[in-house]
Amino acid sequence: MLKVLLIAGARPNFMKIAPIYAEMKRRPREFAPRIVHTGQHYDAAMSDQFFDDLGIPRPDISLGVGSASHAVQTAKIMTEFEPVLLEQKPDWVVVVGDVNSTIACALVCSKLGVKVAHVEAGLRSRDRTMPEEVNRILTDAISDLLLTTSQDADENLKEEGVAPEKIRFVGNVMIDSLKEHLKAAERSDARERLGLGGEYGVVTLHRPSNVDDKVTLSGILGALGSVSERLPIIFPVHPRTRKNIDEFRLNDLIERSNIRLTDPLGYIDFLRVYSGAKLVLTDSGGLQEETTVLGIPCLTLRHNTERPVTIEMGTNVLVGTDPEKIKTAAWDALNSSIKNASIPPLWDGRAAGRVCDELKK
Numbered sequence: 001m002l003k004v005l006l007i008a009g010a011r012p013n014f015m016k017i018a019p020i021y022a023e024m025k026r027r028p029r030e031f032a033p034r035i036v037h038t039g040q041h042y043d044a045a046m047s048d049q050f051f052d053d054l055g056i057p058r059p060d061i062s063l064g065v066g067s068a069s070h071a072v073q074t075a076k077i078m079t080e081f082e083p084v085l086l087e088q089k090p091d092w093v094v095v096v097g098d099v100n101s102t103i104a105c106a107l108v109c110s111k112l113g114v115k116v117a118h119v120e121a122g123l124r125s126r127d128r129t130m131p132e133e134v135n136r137i138l139t140d141a142i143s144d145l146l147l148t149t150s151q152d153a154d155e156n157l158k159e160e161g162v163a164p165e166k167i168r169f170v171g172n173v174m175i176d177s178l179k180e181h182l183k184a185a186e187r188s189d190a191r192e193r194l195g196l197g198g199e200y201g202v203v204t205l206h207r208p209s210n211v212d213d214k215v216t217l218s219g220i221l222g223a224l225g226s227v228s229e230r231l232p233i234i235f236p237v238h239p240r241t242r243k244n245i246d247e248f249r250l251n252d253l254i255e256r257s258n259i260r261l262t263d264p265l266g267y268i269d270f271l272r273v274y275s276g277a278k279l280v281l282t283d284s285g286g287l288q289e290e291t292t293v294l295g296i297p298c299l300t301l302r303h304n305t306e307r308p309v310t311i312e313m314g315t316n317v318l319v320g321t322d323p324e325k326i327k328t329a330a331w332d333a334l335n336s337s338i339k340n341a342s343i344p345p346l347w348d349g350r351a352a353g354r355v356c357d358e359l360k361k
């Protein structure tokens with residue numbers, strides 16, 4: 001039996017570990033999984049709600065690290081995780097995605113000679129000013145098993161000199177969670193609670209490059225305000241973004257528009273909300289993939305994406321952050337019929353099974 005530690009730290013990790021944990025629990029003769037929560041995200045709305053919605057039990061081990069600068073947060077996760085690793089002696093540690101918890105735990109494993117598998121390996125935006133890009137490159141460089149969501153990721157890794165036998169194309173575990181919870185989302189009353197009757201758009205923004213600079217953030221919000229005159233917008237706000245809207249005094253800009261801010265939504269409520277949207281505008285990574293699977297037009301307010309398959313095959317359009325370009329892209333999306341999209345290979349709801357099979361091998 002394989003003893004496995006699954007690492008979860010920030011909101012976008014939870015929907016990736018949930019199906020892997022569930023699959024391991026279905027195969028008790030093969031796997032003994034334990035969940036380690038680093039505490040990178042800690043608010044109920046950013047963490048506990050997701051454990052409840054996704055049916056993940058409370059973490060077996062909580063490191064309680066919390067927010068800090070990149071260096072302090074990463075270092076704290078490492079110092080808290082090292083004794084856990086020495087004590088638990090797992091056969092495998094599984095890290096997911098590209099957050100600080102991902103690289104911090106992978107690095108501890110690498111130094112102690114514990115095998116680490118990276119789920120969602122090989123994605124590259126080729127923009128090293130993005131903290132996540134650095135986390136991705138470094139995590140992949142030290143992981144023993146690189147489990148990829150799309151074939152472009154395999155190519156990226158090979159170009160970086162990774163031995164092909166370390167790379168396994170398993171598909172997208174996040175889509176396992178999406179498919180698993182679509183029915184539950186239909187029962188959510190989130191649309192009614194938020195007064196979303198007719199057509200509406202959904203916005204999420206949290207990238208430091210978009211929300212930490214006043215000029216960029218006010219430009220984006222101004223463009224979204226114009227879009228909202230035609231399509232009312234619901235905007236569940238990430239804590240980082242909320243803080244900056246207040247600090248930059250941009251609340252007026254929003255109040256004058258047809259954009260409605262809400263607190264961050266849980267997994268099920270948010271799925272209910274974006275699955276009914278006419279248009280999604282976002283700088284999230286995961287939402288580019290989720291909208292592709294649901295066939296919802298998505299405008300990505302970034303200059304690059306590590307998920308090109310969502311553009312080539314899916315509903316995603318890379319727009320950037322120029323206010324005029326955002327407006328033009330929104331009008332185009334609202335005026336034209338839906339892009340002829342298809343679902344990328346192995347985004348079939350069964351990726352967690354393949355992750356487990358590869359760990360066994």
Ligand code: UD1
Nearest residue numbers: 010011012040041042043046067098099100131132239240
């Ligand atoms: C982190 C990830 C990012 C991911 C995002 C999803 C890194 C480098 N970044 O960014 O890749 O897309 O999570 O949300 O790992 N805060 C709270 N409550 C919380 C958590 C954070 O109020 O539960 C506030 C704190 O003021 C904190 C700020 O949000 O300083 C930013 O949090 P942090 O985890 O540092 O980065 P994110 O922007 O959330």
